[in-house]
Amino acid sequence: MPISDQSFRTYVEENLDALNRDPGHEALVHQGRRVTAGEFRALVLRMARALRERGVQRGTTVTLLSGNLPETVAARYAANLVGARVNHLYNKLSADSQAAIVRDVETRALIVDPRLAERAAELVELAPVPDVLVLGPAKLGTDLLELAAGHSDEPFVTDARPDDICTIRHTGGTTGHPKGICTSFEQVRWFTGALPEFEDVVHRQLVCTTLAHAAGYMADGVLRSGGTVVLLDDFDAEEALATIERERITALFLLPPLLYQLMDHPDRPHTDTSSLRMVTYGGCQASPARLADAVRAFGPVLVQGYGQNEAGGISVLTQEDHDPERPDRLRSAGKVLPDVEVAVRDESGRDLPPGEHGEICVRSSMIMQGYWKQPELTAEVLRDGWLHTGDVGFVDEEGYLTIVDRLKDMIVVVGGHVYTTELEDLLNSHPQVLQSAVYGVRDADRMERVHATVVRTPGGDVDAEQLRAMVREVRGPMYEPARITFTEALPLTDAGKPDKKELRRRAEESGAAA
Known part of the structure; x- marks a missing residue:
């Protein structure tokens, strides 16, 4: 039975209907627990009624402080089903940063993973909220699962409307005023479309990065298509490989640094990864040399997705385009998606011809509504229906889009600009370099100097x-780093990207640019 006959239906209602087609099938797996589609659907509906009873309704905000649990997905679905906005905190942010976000989005209810109860207590001291609900027993707040158990699992009609805010997602930073990206219920419906179909394959997705990021949207598509979502608490290459083999995983999302770790782990050659059909990566720049290695390790299963929270999906580099003999193609972000327009523009707003570098501007139905309570910043990036992404790139004669840097990461030096990703690609091409991060550090005269932090191959010297x-010979002295440091592993953000802010901070603390 469909959830309702209304003309507009949320992604939650559509997914619950899909789950109801085969309620006995395994929908979510976590630490040995196997939750059927019927059990998950019932939990969502009961939890939605419990939230509504606690005053959560259309136009209020629910903030999640939770790891990768089946109940985390259920809580998001339940809050959206009653028409509330959802903000999912990155767990590894500082308490001060999380508190700033909780206050900013006007949190009505904070939903907490019991394992994070200590942080939640610290958080509500800094940013009091009307209601704290816990996904299980805890000393703090009220047990939401216990509340939900006393409610019906009968379907009901959502109060959400297409243009209501469905999610508020905060990007990177965390200093100053948080930058919350608002996405409507109508847009999220399109985010959660089914994954590409493969003959005789029902997807089994491994989620080993936070559900607050891209893996969470992928999970929605898997659940809608009748697949199974297998949840790990965090990324660990050994555990991920073992899970791929044991659970016959077909799909997963990784940021490039984590893809490299998976590929380089000593267990990988002895692990059966033949079930994989699609390894999606994105979120930060990838090394062509390392991608070629990944194709050789896992087969023709890599897919690159380029997009932004502000813009949705922009382009895709397909499995067929991942040719180890075409590093130029691996350097690109693929071809622009249907129904997405891309223009490359100079500082004056002039459209540039193929091959010329400029800012990537995007127009599509997936562009955000705006930044939460920041109309001036919204007006700065959204002009005449075009989103100014802040990425520098170009489109070649064949229509492939290549991103060369973020505008804010581009290093201005005497004689021109250093594009950090181009220098990283060059450093990564050295046979004894596994990974690198390039960033600018200002010296005592406020001039930017090029710095690089490098991870060597095992035994590399x-x-x-x-x-x-090598850089002087290939790129010239302008690209030559003023300082190169070596490390065992690059620091990563909560989303899994190289943390250049942290590297810059370390360099500044050491006085390296003086």
């Missing part, structure tokens, strides 16, 4: 001067 000499 390449030194800074050898790498500088």
Whole structure:
């Protein structure tokens, strides 16, 4: 039976209907727990009624402080089903940063993973909220699962409307005023479309990065298509490989640094990864040399998705385009998606011809409504229906889009600009370099100097001067780093991207740019 006969239906209602087609099938797996589609659907409906009883309704905000639990997905669905906005905190942010977000989005209810109860207590001291609900027993707040158990699991009609805000997602940073990206219920319906179909394959997705990021949207598509979502609490290459083999995983999302870890782990050659059909990566720049290695390791299963929270999906580099013999193609972000327009523009707003570098501007139905309570910033990036992404890139004669840098990461030096991703690609091409991060550090005269932090291959002994000499020869002295440091692993953000802010902070603290 469909949830309702109304003309507009949320992604939650559509997914609950899909789950009801085969209620006995395994929908979510976590630490040995196997939750059927029927059990999950019932939990969502009961939880939605419990939230509504606690005053959560259309136009209020629910904030999630929760790891990768089946109940986390259920809580998001339940809050959206009653028409509430959902904000999912990155768990590894500082308490002060999380509190700033909780206050900013006007949180009505904070839903907490019991494992994060200590942080939640700290958080509500800094940012009091009307209601704290916990996904299980805890000393703090009220047990939402216990509340839900006393309610019916009968379907009901949502109060959400197409243009209502469905999600508020905060990007990176965390200093100053949080930058919350608002996406409507209508847009989220399109985000949660089914994954590409493969003959005789029902997707089994491994979620080993936070549900607050891209893996969460992928999970919605898997659940809608009748597949199974297997949840790990965090990324661990050994555990991920073992899970791929044991659970016959077909799909997963990884940021490039995590893809490299998976590929480089000593267990990988001895692990059966033949079930994989689609390894999607994105979120930060990838190394062509390392992608070629990944194709050789896992087969023709890689898919790159380029997009932004502000813009939705922009382009895709398909499995067929991942040719190890075409590093130029691997350097690109693929071809622009149908129904998405891309223009490359200079500082004056002039459209540039193929091959010329400029800012990527996007127009589509997926562009955000705006930044939460920041109309001036919204007006700055949204002009005449075009989103100014802040990414620098170009489109080639064949229609492939290549991103060369973020405007804010581009390093201005005497004689021109250093595009950090181009220098990273060059450093990564050295046979003794696994990964690198390039960033600018200001010296005492406020001039930016090019810095690089490098992860060497096991047993590698390449030194800074050898790498500088390679850069001088290939790219010229303008690209030569003023300083190269070596580390066992790059620091990563909560989403899994190289944390260049942290690297810059370390360099500044050490006085490296003085």
